[in-house]
Amino acid sequence: MAAVSGACPCGLGLPYAQCCGKYHAGVRAGGGPFAPTADALMRSRYSAFAVGDAEYLLATWAEETRPRELAVAPTGEPFTRLVVLDKARGGVFDAEGVVEFAAFYPGGVQRERSRFVRRDGRWFYVDGDVQ
Template sequence: MIDDDARCPCGTGETYGACCGRFHGGRPAPTAELLMRSRFSAFAAGDEAYLLATWHPSTRPASVELDPGVRWYRLDVHGGTGGGPFENEGRVEFSAHWRGAAGARGRQREDSRFVREDGRWLYVDGVPD
């Protein structure tokens, strides 16, 4: 778990409690980008339940098992289309950076699709770069 006063892993510069922590606590993200950022923070915090809860049922796996040896430490948002508070579809392109055991490093670059259903944004899928 991340302390509410710690800097949010998603890179906005806000505290976790004022940023992604509010979404992890149950408040719906108002935009696709904020949902994507909160999902990155869930990876960083090891919050598998939040990842499943924000995954669209049509593509959601039965379970998510995060590797405790991988630390997600930086998120770069490259852009997006749609996904605003009055839209129902959106895309967000980002790079998520990680560190692993024995000094391994990497990044996952993805163009992710999101839909809003019943007032809540959900992750549908992503195309890796």
Template structure:
């Protein structure tokens, strides 16, 4: 049986997709891949990765995830910049979840910035 696809929605397995970034050996080359890897980090409960990929100016001192919240699906709705030659980018997405048996979603327009050659999550635009 083939491995399950990555939580981020791409066809590769978690290990071949977002897991390679979570392990710390590689960094996401684009803002969208960072967004996808951060969604997967929420899905697998990797708070260390979430904090490491958060801009130092906006990063919380600690992060506690709700174990009752299961992140189930990610939709990328749009993006600007965030490519290999950009310094900034945005990703608009809809993240689906299940919390205490009820389905819901979070929609956000996230801003990303390249710091020291690595993409980091900056904040969400209103």
């Protein structure tokens, strides 16, 4: 995993350690804090791709759709910007949520409409439709 200093890759403008970094560290430590909403989980997963944290990505993937292995560059994927396009449900009291986003990288953009579920107080990525 790449060392991160400065602003969090998710684009909220907070320092990484106070933003998605606290969720990444919490999962590695075997506890929380956990992302409180589907939007926060999506942003933290984007940041995990950007910093090369495959462990976090697998830990936040719903068991029924999680791959056995995940190839993520340890130095991070070359994402440059995240834009949230739409959200449905996914709040602190919801059981399901959807977040549509655009992840920009040199030479292109990946758009995805992702589905999330909340189980035992934790959000998990289920799957997404890449557009």
